[in-house]
Amino acid sequence: MVGIASMRLKPVLTLLATTAIVLSACSSAATAAPSQAAATAAPSQAAASAAAGGGSITFGSNESDKVPKAAVAALVDYCSKQTGINTTINTTDHNTFQNQISSYLQGKPEDIAKWFAGHRLRFFADAGLLTPISDVWDKISANYSDAFKTASTGNDGKQYLVPLYNYPWVVLYRPSLFKEKGYTVPKTIDEFITLAKKMQADGLVPLAFGDKDGWPAMGTFDILNMRMNGYKFHIDLLNGKEKWTDPRVKAVFQKWAELLPYFQQGALGRTWQQAAQTMYSKKAGMYFLGTFANQQAPTPADLADTDYFIFPTLGTQYDSENAIDAPIDGLMLTKAPSNLDAAKKFLECAASGPAQAAYVKIDGSIAAAKDADTSFYTPLQSKAQQIIAASGSIAQFLDRDARSDFAGPQGMQNFLAQFLNNPKQDLGKLLSNIQAYYDTLPPEK
């Protein structure tokens, strides 16, 4: 019933949706962002000096923080020089970029945009908002492990992402503290609990924890679920193929409730940064988070006095699988790039070791390409790389593996907060509420 007219009406509807928000929110909901969001368009300096004839492309970046922003600039500089393509970076505030991604991709996006692997990629690939890059992958696939290729592949079997780097979820600790108190790194959950009790006796919080932002607790769920029920069950659960009412999920929450006494209390009022500070001030002995938590180290000396270990095994059949969360970030090609050939050439360059080395040299994550130079890796980067290499299956993190509305503040963020508020509650009821919420979500396509 609707054809061309519908296309004309759509902006009006979008306007209405926006107006509805403005009417209800009315003030500074969005004002938190604009100061940083003020999109900064600056042509890459290297590109200016690059040989002419490579064409020009645009690059949408969500890396508004100082360190990753410099890393993006380094990567773009390198590839602009290599390919002679003039690249203009447009940086948007990180959270704003995510919130507006669907209208961004439908509007006039840059040719190449920085994004995440997993369900969050497949969703937009299914919606037809991305250009498949299987032909690019024919050239670059030798430079990636299969896990990266799988994570870059859409439901239609085509590839949509060029992975740049990833970073594992680990237990962070201060070696100096462990040495001083005579602690050893725990390998199994029993050793972990023994250590935690020792720390409590020493007046330390065993495991720092902050979940005010809603997502950090997901990491704990992920690791426990993968250790107890395996990677496949975890992914199937997040994609709706398994039910939240399954007793296996209940067992995960029961295990978590057993471990909660060793977690820092009051997590829901504490940001992950504040939790990291309690570890760095040596009030907490350990901290389970992505390796980016080390960016909170107050001084370079504190950073040097940071180490990781992999989350302890739980004594199940999945211990050997050793699955972890190690989210992959990469580049995707938007629906209608202005210069398709140049954009693909740029992506090929981004898949090369030297390009990614330029990136991770600055931001400290782990290059995805096989031929990336790792000789300059800091001890922490090498450790993270070993941890990733040692894991049999790599998940992307709950909010990347599941549909985003389910993972969002009205979904899992809310349910995990309910659990943390009262871990002794009727878990069966909580889990059936989670399943009921999942079931009310409209089909994605």
Added chain:
Amino acid sequence: MGAPAGPVSAGQAGAPARSRRRSHFSVLTRSDRITLAAMVAVPTFLIVFFILLPTLLSIILSLSSWNGIGGLDQIHWVGLTNYYNLVVNYQSFWPAVAHNVIWLIFFLCIATPLGMFLAVLLDKEIRGTRFYQSALFLPVVLSLAIVGFIWQLIYAPDDGILNQVLHTTSTDKGFIDWLGNPSLNLWAVLVAASWRQVGYVMVLYLAGLKAVDPSLREAAAIDGASERQTFFQVVFPVMRPINIVILVITIIESLRAFDLAFIINKGINGLELLSILVTNNIIGESPEIGFGSAIAVVLLLVAVGPIILYLSRALQEEEQ
């Protein structure tokens, strides 16, 4: 057209020939008519396109399921399903309604009267009144985003000043989790919101008090009325227009409450509010525009209620 010297003389200045042709408009010149048309058309346009049309479309969209991707042919019409899910299945809905009501009652019973009380005190020209006025008004100048930031520093679990002073940080025995405890954080946020609301009401009310004819007070004093009686029986009734403005502002501020809770934890875990539910559903990677619109319609109905009540009372009084 030769512009008439002034609006008053404009009527007489109209050419007789023209006034005969359009006799019923005889007192209006052409420029008057253009002015009038513009005065009617511009507000009408604004109201229709920025208020009525979006409202109507919100209501229509609330019957749909749409993630905002693709054209209108991607919209599935689902009837009242969104409303059913909202009331029956959506866990955040009833808490949000309750929190909005608590917010309104708290503002009506505590924040607003406190602001009025402070205004009355400051109206007494006590020493340092300008200092107190500025101090109390300061939070109003700050955006709610900054108010939220300030109070988060105060309420922070470990290094927050409040827990430091009370010795209730997470490592202490009587740990108070101001922002994370769902039965406490709403009240913590209400204190922060009132910090601003009190100053706002105070300034409005103070302006109203200054405008009250001093002879009324003198007359009351001569008649032997006490301070109390003067305020409640003379000044307060005279201030009726200001009182209504303040009442309306209080209701609006309560219904649109959003910023503080959103900044703290995106409105989950005890801080659910209707406006936040709308935002969380409509903004995001895969928005549910239909469901979000349904919540917006509920919010609209809630907001329209007091307006109708007020209008009907105002009209009744005019008839009398």
